[in-house]
Amino acid sequence: MGGRVERRLGRCHNIDGLRAAARRRLPFPIFDFIEGGAEDERSLARNRAGFDRYLLMPRILQDVSQVDLSTTVLGSEVALPVIVAPTGMPALFHHRGEDALVPAAARHGAIFTASTMASRTIEAVAAASPAPKWFQLYVWKDRAVLEDFIDRCRQGGYDALCLTVDLPMTGNRERDLRNRLTFPPRPTAAGLLDMLRKPAWLWHLETKGPVLPANLAGHGVETIGDLSRYTERQLDKAVTWETAAWIRERWGGKFLLKGVLRADDARRAAEAGVDGVIVSNHGGRQLDQVPAPIEVLADVVAALEGRAEVILDGGVRRGTDVLKALALGAKACMTGRPFLYGLAAGGGAGVERAFEIFAEELRRDMMLAGCPTVASVGPDLVRRAE
Numbered sequence: 001m002g003g004r005v006e007r008r009l010g011r012c013h014n015i016d017g018l019r020a021a022a023r024r025r026l027p028f029p030i031f032d033f034i035e036g037g038a039e040d041e042r043s044l045a046r047n048r049a050g051f052d053r054y055l056l057m058p059r060i061l062q063d064v065s066q067v068d069l070s071t072t073v074l075g076s077e078v079a080l081p082v083i084v085a086p087t088g089m090p091a092l093f094h095h096r097g098e099d100a101l102v103p104a105a106a107r108h109g110a111i112f113t114a115s116t117m118a119s120r121t122i123e124a125v126a127a128a129s130p131a132p133k134w135f136q137l138y139v140w141k142d143r144a145v146l147e148d149f150i151d152r153c154r155q156g157g158y159d160a161l162c163l164t165v166d167l168p169m170t171g172n173r174e175r176d177l178r179n180r181l182t183f184p185p186r187p188t189a190a191g192l193l194d195m196l197r198k199p200a201w202l203w204h205l206e207t208k209g210p211v212l213p214a215n216l217a218g219h220g221v222e223t224i225g226d227l228s229r230y231t232e233r234q235l236d237k238a239v240t241w242e243t244a245a246w247i248r249e250r251w252g253g254k255f256l257l258k259g260v261l262r263a264d265d266a267r268r269a270a271e272a273g274v275d276g277v278i279v280s281n282h283g284g285r286q287l288d289q290v291p292a293p294i295e296v297l298a299d300v301v302a303a304l305e306g307r308a309e310v311i312l313d314g315g316v317r318r319g320t321d322v323l324k325a326l327a328l329g330a331k332a333c334m335t336g337r338p339f340l341y342g343l344a345a346g347g348g349a350g351v352e353r354a355f356e357i358f359a360e361e362l363r364r365d366m367m368l369a370g371c372p373t374v375a376s377v378g379p380d381l382v383r384r385a386e
């Protein structure tokens with residue numbers, strides 16, 4: 001078994017290879033759930049295409065005999081500037097879920113961000129990781145639930161809290177509607193048939209019980225039906241800057257906003273004392289027709305004037321993408337789907353393969369660009385494509 005997985009992963013030479021492997025292992029409605037964006041998926045496409053708007057300008061005759069990928073993000077030392085984005089219920093893509101994701105991130109010295117909708121509890125993720133870890137919050141109307149999460153994160157030694165601000169409701173993801181992967185799911189005949197064609201995935205789903213957000217189990221969410229009722233009732237659409245300030249104060253530690261696209265919002269975030277801003281459009285899954293994060297990164301960086309750190313999130317698939325983001329002023333990149341592809345393709349070994357690919361590509365790209373350290377990557381390294 002181990003040998004087969006390794007051989008499969010060994011044939012994945014880049015993130016796109018992991019994506020193809022994940023596609024072969026998952027029923028198409030589940031793969032589409034990872035892959036899809038909102039409505040016409042224009043923002044989803046821009047997230048990749050946006051990187052082509054910049055070209056790299058390599059420096060010649062630099063000593064790159066040693067290339068060091070390490071850096072710091074919000075005071076935490078990391079081995080490479082790539083952060084695992086929060087994703088809901090990863091156990092749906094591989095039964096080990098965070099049990100595979102978290103140790104792989106720790107082994108590669110990377111920050112892991114646990115989602116509010118994680119398939120493992122705040123405590124389980126904390127216990128699995130000696131590396132820096134963040135927790136992502138959605139805001140429920142029942143503030144006692146939020147307070148409970150915040151207190152548990154403090155006890156679990158989380159290094160930062162990240163408030164997602166682009167989801168007052170779920171975006172219009174039409175692939176999921178077509179596949180009837182709704183709440184509760186009512187898969188089409190074609191979807192069901194494809195599930196039968198993926199017996200390993202189906203067997204694990206059937207034997208490991210329903211995949212649900214573990215952090216909500218103590219709040220009455222025990223079935224898929226409970227989950228749909230809970231989110232409908234509890235997801236707070238009235239979250240404002242005041243709510244963010246209240247959460248930040250209650251938490252008292254490093255605090256980020258995830259889902260910033262505008263310079264004026266970034267400025268306001270800095271004035272509100274946030275430590276970090278994650279430039280993100282939720283992987284193109286929320287409002288369609290918004291810019292790609294890479295397209296607005298420079299504006300956000302300029303607006304912040306160094307008052308908060310900037311993370312670029314969305315469409316990062318290559319070492320050159322990371323290099324461009326760093327050159328435009330990001331401290332690090334965050335990415336979601338690549339690690340889910342790895343997870344689906346080969347559990348923990350697949351997640352490790354995703355890290356290896358990012359680290360190998362970035363190391364090579366920094367060498368070829370004449371940058372021996374992350375600190376040496378500056379704005380001169382990019383120019384706008386004509």
Ligand SMILES: Cc1cc2nc3c(=O)[nH]c(=O)nc-3n(C[C@H](O)[C@H](O)[C@H](O)COP(=O)(O)O)c2cc1C
Pocket residue numbers: 033034035047085086087088115116117136164258280281282283284313314315316334335336337338
């Ligand atoms: C399957 C899936 C589930 C996600 N769940 C969450 C979530 O629970 N909370 C959150 O803030 N973002 C969530 N996101 C968005 C990611 O955190 C991240 O912003 C996005 O994946 C970045 O784009 P990329 O996949 O191109 O890297 C999810 C994304 C995917 C693909």
